[in-house]
Amino acid sequence: MSSAYQVNQPSNNATPKQESITGVVERLTYHSEESGYTVARLQRSRVSELTTITGSFAGIQPGQTLQLNGFWREHPQYGLQFQVTNYKETKPATITGIEKYLGSGLIKGVGPVTAKRIVAHFGIETLDIIENQIDRLHEVNGIARKRITMIKKAWETQKAIKEVMVFLQSHGVSTIYAVKIYKNYGDKSIGIVTTNPYQLATDIYGIGFLTADKIARNLGVPTDSEFRYRAGITHIINDASEDGHCYLPQPELIEEVSKCLKTDDHQPMEEGIATIIKNMSLADELIRESSPDKTLLCYNPAFFNTENNLALLIAQRLRSPINPDMERVRTWLTRFTESRKVELSPQQQQAVEMAAYSRVLIVTGGPGTGKTFSVRTIVGLWKAMGKSIALAAPTGRAAQRLTEMTGLEAKTVHRLLEFDPKSMGFKRDMKNPLPQKAIIIDEASMLDLFLAYSLIKAISEDSQILVVGDDDQLPSVGPGKVLADLMNSGKVPVVRLTQIFRQAQTSAIIRSAHQINLGQYPNIEPISETPQSDCLWHGGGQQPEHGVQAISELITDFIPKLGFNPVADVQVLSPMTRGLVGTRNLNNVLQQLINPPNPQKLEVTRGGTVFRVGDRVIQLTNDYNREVFNGDVGFITKIDTEEQEVIVQYQERDVTYDYADLNELGLAWSVTIHKSQGSEYPVVIMPIYTQHYMLLSRNLIYTGLTRAKKLAIIVGSKKAIAMAVRSVNQKERYTQLRERLAQI
Numbered sequence: 001m002s003s004a005y006q007v008n009q010p011s012n013n014a015t016p017k018q019e020s021i022t023g024v025v026e027r028l029t030y031h032s033e034e035s036g037y038t039v040a041r042l043q044r045s046r047v048s049e050l051t052t053i054t055g056s057f058a059g060i061q062p063g064q065t066l067q068l069n070g071f072w073r074e075h076p077q078y079g080l081q082f083q084v085t086n087y088k089e090t091k092p093a094t095i096t097g098i099e100k101y102l103g104s105g106l107i108k109g110v111g112p113v114t115a116k117r118i119v120a121h122f123g124i125e126t127l128d129i130i131e132n133q134i135d136r137l138h139e140v141n142g143i144a145r146k147r148i149t150m151i152k153k154a155w156e157t158q159k160a161i162k163e164v165m166v167f168l169q170s171h172g173v174s175t176i177y178a179v180k181i182y183k184n185y186g187d188k189s190i191g192i193v194t195t196n197p198y199q200l201a202t203d204i205y206g207i208g209f210l211t212a213d214k215i216a217r218n219l220g221v222p223t224d225s226e227f228r229y230r231a232g233i234t235h236i237i238n239d240a241s242e243d244g245h246c247y248l249p250q251p252e253l254i255e256e257v258s259k260c261l262k263t264d265d266h267q268p269m270e271e272g273i274a275t276i277i278k279n280m281s282l283a284d285e286l287i288r289e290s291s292p293d294k295t296l297l298c299y300n301p302a303f304f305n306t307e308n309n310l311a312l313l314i315a316q317r318l319r320s321p322i323n324p325d326m327e328r329v330r331t332w333l334t335r336f337t338e339s340r341k342v343e344l345s346p347q348q349q350q351a352v353e354m355a356a357y358s359r360v361l362i363v364t365g366g367p368g369t370g371k372t373f374s375v376r377t378i379v380g381l382w383k384a385m386g387k388s389i390a391l392a393a394p395t396g397r398a399a400q401r402l403t404e405m406t407g408l409e410a411k412t413v414h415r416l417l418e419f420d421p422k423s424m425g426f427k428r429d430m431k432n433p434l435p436q437k438a439i440i441i442d443e444a445s446m447l448d449l450f451l452a453y454s455l456i457k458a459i460s461e462d463s464q465i466l467v468v469g470d471d472d473q474l475p476s477v478g479p480g481k482v483l484a485d486l487m488n489s490g491k492v493p494v495v496r497l498t499q500i501f502r503q504a505q506t507s508a509i510i511r512s513a514h515q516i517n518l519g520q521y522p523n524i525e526p527i528s529e530t531p532q533s534d535c536l537w538h539g540g541g542q543q544p545e546h547g548v549q550a551i552s553e554l555i556t557d558f559i560p561k562l563g564f565n566p567v568a569d570v571q572v573l574s575p576m577t578r579g580l581v582g583t584r585n586l587n588n589v590l591q592q593l594i595n596p597p598n599p600q601k602l603e604v605t606r607g608g609t610v611f612r613v614g615d616r617v618i619q620l621t622n623d624y625n626r627e628v629f630n631g632d633v634g635f636i637t638k639i640d641t642e643e644q645e646v647i648v649q650y651q652e653r654d655v656t657y658d659y660a661d662l663n664e665l666g667l668a669w670s671v672t673i674h675k676s677q678g679s680e681y682p683v684v685i686m687p688i689y690t691q692h693y694m695l696l697s698r699n700l701i702y703t704g705l706t707r708a709k710k711l712a713i714i715v716g717s718k719k720a721i722a723m724a725v726r727s728v729n730q731k732e733r734y735t736q737l738r739e740r741l742a743q744i
């Protein structure tokens with residue numbers, strides 16, 4: 001089990017004196033899974049002080065015994081460090097080393113306590129015994145047969161992973177991907193990687209074309225091979241869908257592919273790419289459709305079919321009319337409003353009446369325009385008409401809000417459609433439609449192409465659909481802009497609520513949101529000890545570092561003084577992840593402020609992120625097995641170092657993550673505005689700086705602001721806010737749903 005890894009050479013001009021040191025990794029101060037760059041503390045024998053080592057490492061773990069070659073250097077801030085150029089892992093030679101190694105989280109089923117017990121029994125022989133006579137573990141008190149089997153399996157997996165890892169390391173893949181590759185392909189890993197490295201980009205979450213290409217090139221796949229071109233074309237089309245596009249025009253596709261495939265010794269030719277696109281289209285690997293101006297639009301086939309079918313299904317619904325007795329509907333409505341002593345605005349009245357006779361109806365409007373009020377009335381009407389009703393929203397938070405607002409149970413769309421993790425599909429579909437005859441979908445701006453199609457497929461033809469949303473919000477994270485396309489098609493009936501109700505007008509958050517939407521600089525009150533408004537502005541200096549400072553002070557001082565709880569009530573939203581006022585840095589700063597290290601609180605570090613008991617965390621991908629979805633937010637309530645598990649409490653239930661799956665989680669003290677869609681928080685703090693200029697747009701700041709229910713504080717320069725308000729050039733998404741509907 002000794003393996004050698006090559007580490008990047010330092011870029012110093014003077015040739016430093018190479019030395020060799022050996023020691024046991026005590027802890028990792030910093031480790032990037034992406035680049036492998038690591039700062040760690042090493043315990044050397046006969047040296048009492050810990051030594052700081054830096055360099056690129058693959059799968060470094062506390063407890064590993066390493067033989068390191070490198071050189072000493074004096075870091076201006078951190079003092080003497082050993083910069084590693086290459087290293088070799090050797091078997092731990094000391095009892096403490098073995099104990100640490102075994103208990104470091106390497107093997108599921110062995111945590112620090114069990115490791116101590118095993119090592120206490122077998123001493124220096126421990127690893128040999130695990131390797132060759134694992135059954136002898138039963139000699140150790142408290143290790144039952146079942147656990148031995150588990151440890152045996154984990155040890156073997158670990159060994160196999162190591163083998164795969166060494167292979168992949170030598171082809172430039174980082175440990176985290178090596179583990180994923182192994183999890184996905186098992187013993188076949190090396191075979192698959194060698195035969196078609198581009199397969200990885202298709203099969204493994206987190207491995208993109210670029211990583212696969214790097215591996216392929218290391219393996220000697222020629223840069224002009226058709227293999228590589230096909231993978232590049234698929235990659236660019238898929239990548240475009242990450243930006244929300246459903247297709248790419250061929251000229252843009254060719255340009256992007258050309259950039260992507262270019263290497264120092266290879267310049268792809270446009271005609272070459274065009275030929276392969278054509279071949280792929282003949283083989284149905286992609287679909288090309290001619291637009292009215294004769295541009296070829298290149299689709300991933302799944303996107304093409306879904307867009308088409310969605311349009312067809314909606315058109316089909318629109319063709320079958322409902323003819324209720326409108327006199328009775330109006331009488332009902334009069335009685336309903338009179339008995340509740342309310343009056344509907346003419347637009348709301350229209351929405352309710354149209355809900356009586358429309359198969360598909362969209363109700364839209366900004367905050368405080370009475371969408372929810374209308375929905376409640378429509379629910380009343382539909383109930384009176386004897387319809388069974390289902391309510392849903394794309395996210396858990398939005399569904400919960402809908403429940404609170406309507407008093408009826410609302411589900412996430414996934415739950416409503418009964419997602420089945422085994423088949424990775426929905427149990428509710430055309431053959432097995434939802435039993436309800438009236439379906440209400442809220443926060444519809446978050447519906448992407450695929451979810452919208454799954455939904456409509458599961459709604460029977462004799463049902464009605466009410467779609468509620470605000471198309472000025474950011475579009476869905478997934479591809480498409482379904483709500484906007486439906487609204488702009490001219491085929492689906494739309495009621496746009498524009499009047500802001502008196503109750504809502506008292507809120508500066510709502511007034512400011514509408515101003516932003518109109519392109520006006522919002523009326524936000526400069527922050528003071530005694531704020532008069534619920535929408536405040538903190539100058540926060542011109543520079544992001546002042547912003548970080550300002551946010552810290554708001555969290556520790558200002559917010560608590562106003563009676564809000566920084567842990568439960570406040571959400572810091574940022575336009576981006578990178579930069580000082582990006583979510584990544586803010587999370588570190590806020591974690592330190594709100595949930596600092598504490599001997600009573602266990603923590604685990606993965607991918608450079610410290611997860612600590614008490615941390616607020618966000619799920620970053622859809623995990624159908626655990627039934628937690630992208631954007632779900634919870635709190636870490638427990639870390640089990642023995643089982644190597646982290647327990648996160650979500651609104652409805654606890655969810656357990658293996659350490660290995662922690663890459664699904666991120667800290668959520670700060671989240672991006674994109675991720676906050678569909679959620680609401682009592683207090684929102686939103687840094688807006690010119691450094692974010694690429695991302696600043698009207699609907700971004702509008703979406704962020706409207707997440708706040710009681711207090712919003714924008715931190716940043718007026719210039720940046722003005723930039724955001726002016727910018728409407730949110731990159732258009734390439735979709736044809738509107739055109740398809742309009743044609744029908």
Ligand SMILES: Nc1ncnc2c1ncn2[C@@H]1O[C@H](COP(=O)(O)OP(=O)(O)OP(=O)(O)O)[C@@H](O)[C@H]1O
Nearest residue numbers: 343344345366367368369370371372373501503504
């Ligand atoms: N017809 C009405 N008569 C009296 N009050 C109304 C009426 N319609 C809406 N309201 C009130 O106006 C406020 C905003 O309405 P509502 O919550 O329905 O808006 P919304 O569009 O759903 O806003 P948001 O998107 O922010 O949730 C609420 O306090 C609501 O009770």
